Amino acid sequence: MIIEIDERKFQNIFGIDPHPFISNKFLSLNRNKVEKIVWLVENIGKPEIGLVAGIKDDKLLSPFSAPFGGFHFKKENIYSTTVDHFILLLQEYVMSVGYKEFRVTLPPNIYHQTFNAKCTSSLLRANFQSLIPEITSWVDLQQFKGVYGQKNSREYYRQALRNELVFEYTETEDDKLEGYNLIKDNRAKFGRPIYMSLDDINQTSNLWPVDFFKVSTKEGNIVSFAILYRLNPQIVYAVFWGDNELGRSQRAMDFLLLNLWSHYHKLGYKYVDLGISTEDSIPNSGLLRFKETHEAVSSLRYKFNLIN
Structure with missing residues (x-):
């Protein structure tokens, strides 16, 4: 028993x-x-x-x-x-x-x-009852070649380079707050609430390293941001990311993600877990497509229940 x-x-x-x-x-x-x-x-x-x-x-x-x-x-x-x-x-x-x-x-x-x-x-x-699985995605850094495999994504990255965007790791509290608010606004725009406060995220840094990255214009304006957990020596978990309107026109997300994959690949990580691309098990087609055109593969994350 x-x-x-x-x-x-x-x-x-x-x-x-x-x-x-x-x-x-x-x-x-x-x-x-x-x-x-x-x-x-x-x-x-x-x-x-x-x-x-x-x-x-x-x-x-x-x-x-x-x-x-x-x-x-x-x-x-x-x-x-x-x-x-x-x-x-x-x-x-x-x-x-x-x-x-x-x-x-x-x-x-x-x-x-x-x-x-x-x-x-x-x-x-x-x-046990199998609930409709979520679709989850990850990047296999062992297969990463340093460039996007998708033609359109490669072109968007080149556009970002021409826009002279800057990718940086940041530890300043001002950047963290500005980046968090950027992500929060981005998610609200697409009807995706954020369930963690910045304080929640900072508390989690007592358990494992939390990385904050920004992409800025040459004038120094933050246009995209990402927060990732280094969960173990093999896997990084992408908690939140997002851009703003200026960042979208500058191809900031395309620039951000390739730099993230390169950063963690150089550190020897095997995977970046990008989380689910579903809402109540219904695929978010645009989000799923975006991940898959930026080196991610997808599979199912199973859920079960037992009713007494």
């Missing part, structure tokens, strides 16, 4: 987090957003799979304040029968405790493709 244990015991069992959004330090930062956090493992033998989830409104949630959640596990090549066993025990646990619902969003495959495949198969066969 599945039992609750304390976080210290859970950490001792699973010394490595499959991704930072289910790490203890990230969950601790956001624990005020749920009524309770539970650490779940099987009570027999040496646990190989675990789940950390938040409880809110009588629902068991993973994630409860992150792009995605999912399971802890000892190793990727775990037996599929072990995954099946844990999922069945989890189903029994949700029903026996009496939660109204269990919801889980698995990470993109760049975090752990092998475990994702076995977990998705197991959840489906155990009759």
